Amino acid sequence: MAGKTLYDKIWESHSVGVLPTGQTQLFIGLHLIHEITTAPAFDMLREKGMDVAFLERTFATVDHIVPTDIRTRPFLDPEAEELTQALEKNVKQFGVEFFGLDSMNQGIVHVIGPQLGLTQPGMTLACGDSHTSTHGAFGTLAFGIGTSQVRDVLATQTLAMDKLKVRRINVNGALGTGVYAKDVILSIIRKLGVSGGKGFAYEYGGAVIDRMNMEERMTVCNMSIEGGALVGYVNPDQTTFDYLKGRRYVPSGAAFDRAVNYWKSVASDSAAKYDDVINMEGKDIEPTVTWGINPGQSVGISERLPIPDEYADPDGARKAYEHMGWQPGAPILGTPIDVAFIGSCTNSRMTDFRAAAKIAKGRKVKPGIRALVVPGSAEVKKLAEQEGLHEIFQEAGFQWREAGCSMCLAMNPDKLNGREICASSSNRNFIGRQGSPQGRTLLMSPAMVAAAALNGKVVDVRQYE
Amino acid sequence: MTEIVKIVKVSGTAMPMRGNDIDTDRVIPARYLKEVTFARMGDYPFFDERFDASGKKKDHPFNDPEYRGASVLFVNKNFGCGSSREHAPQALYRFGIKVIVGESFAAIFAGNCTMMGLPTVTATHDEVALMMKTVEENPKTKFTVDIERKTISFDDKRIAIDLPETYRSALTSGCWDSTALLRANLDQVKKTASKLPYIGGFAD
Secondary structure: OOEOOHHHHHHHHHEEEEOOOOOEEEEOOEEEEOOOOOHHHHHHHHHOOOOOOOHHHEEEEOOOOOOOOOOOOOOOOHHHHHHHHHHHHHHHHHOOEEEOOOOOOOEOHHHHHHHHOOOOOOOEEEEOOHHHHHHHHHOOEEEEOOHHHHHHHHHHOEEEEOOOEEEEEEEEOOOOOOOOHHHHHHHHHHHHOOOOOOOEEEEEEOHHHHHOOHHHHHHHHHHHHHHOOOEEEEOOOHHHHHHHOOOOOOOOOHHHHHHHHHHHHHOOOOOEOOOEEEEEEHHHOOOEEEOOOOOOOEEEOOOEOOOHHHOOOHHHHHHHHHHHOOOOOOEOOOOEOOEEEEOOOOOOOHHHHHHHHHHHOOOOOOOOOEEEEOOOEHHHHHHHHHOOHHHHHHHHOOEEOOOOOHHHOOOOOOOOOOOOEEEEOOOOOOOOOOOOOOOEEEEOOHHHHHHHHHHOEOOOHHHOO | OOOOOOOOEEEEOEEEEOOOOOEHHHHOOHHHHHOOOOOOHHHOOOHHHHEOOOOOEOOOOOOOHHHOOOOEEEEOOOEOEOOOOOHHHHHHHHHOOOEEEEOOEOHHHHHHHHHOOOOEEEOOHHHHHHHHHHHHHOOOOOEEEEOOOOEEEEOOEEEEOEOOHHHHHHHHHOOOOOHHHHHOOHHHHHHHHHOOOOOOOOOO
């Protein structure tokens, strides 16, 4: 008998039954909510006189809209204040556990779930945010959902879903110096395309992934959705168990041992059958930078920008050049920047800050460059300050902020202006994503952002390593 | 309570929105997600490409008076990629779009659309190109999308369309608003949950 994947096993154990539509009703083990996509869902619940079905499996925080500089209430932006108050009212009325602005557990929803040990292997998880795939790093089936689905999870702790196929992506060998998890996932998306993952769950493996710590795996899984895959995951292993041990919502003592046994049992069998298998070599991956308007439009730092007619999607390339204003065939190296942003659910954890601080230490941000470092959670902020990373950044000329989504998505005061070009550790380079319809985003690793900030242009971080 | 609305057929004039990989940030810029309800979303689709900084209208299908009143939207590949914001389909729906026909759709977007009763159906590259050309040449062309039979008809033509069988079933049976379906099985849900070791905190 063919072995099973982690996806198969969790799907089976969480299936409630088959609906008349043919979809599977899938139990959701953990529901994380935030201020942006939930207000209409709670309204619908009130309208229908329903309560939250599994309160003990539901947790809330605020992240997208919160200012990262001045957080005194009411917020300067009345809309942000209103939406935050709506969440505060909803969690109070329905009784949902809430990590608000004054909580040491506040932060980006995809940073705090793992940090608190809420996210665990062998679980299904949903959140009204496409980057929910982040939690897959733990061997969790984590789904980004819309507001109507948030309503369904609140009302029933289940979702109506269709089963996906599974694509195994092996990243073999080892990464070179100066090459990070971000470069790995950007390379995967470049290779398979921004819609290549449609209909698939991505299972990441191979020696490069095996060697990664949990924060690096989160970076990889985070951007699965940018490759079109609704779900991305890594099989749980000793690295996973060591990370989880002792965290607030993780059982201790004999219960921890039982948990580990369960977590081991959900990993894909060695004889598991995949719908597709892709192999990549770590040594082929360079520090990678996006040049266009979707995360698949990237090049290695030593490469030149593509010629539209030679590109897989010539019209897509032309549209990108029209917005970005580069010359086809030019090197990406030396592209000027105006803003440097280190943060977001992709890259705002200790591993990211240590890598960036190593580059920034004892050096200065080029005058005229606006540079921000924004922790993913209040906890990350505290830990970074205990290590003195904030001083390294501040001495170099970076601003050190409070936890939140910040400049990733322009729902708070951190935004690009006009045609500014931003070297960004976030996940999307879509037109207008960072708050200016004319703004331009170059996605790269946190270390590459730090190096770009020092030079006022895109450089190869390996010159510092 | 929500009444059962079966979505079997959608008819009307159409509009084209050309380009692959049109993301939901383009469909609705994030600043509009700060609104507490979806009520005004119909004012905002593609806002930043329809208006310049001073609010002046730019050339855009969503501004074109020729396409006013269109209920069928033609798109290319991977439409709706990126953010899971349901504000994007809400914006299109409230603008007047009642069915989207494209080469392919991003997964979360298609799911969101279906759950609000907005079908997303696919046709081949060449067929979408033909229909876009048809509507550009004659914006008054009336299209009829038959979700039940999986066809789209216009002029004297009939083209096969596709959509996942589960979506077709949900739309045509009126079960696209799934809460009631799911809620009916709450006892079974609790039973499934009770078998999962983490629900009990891995108690012995």
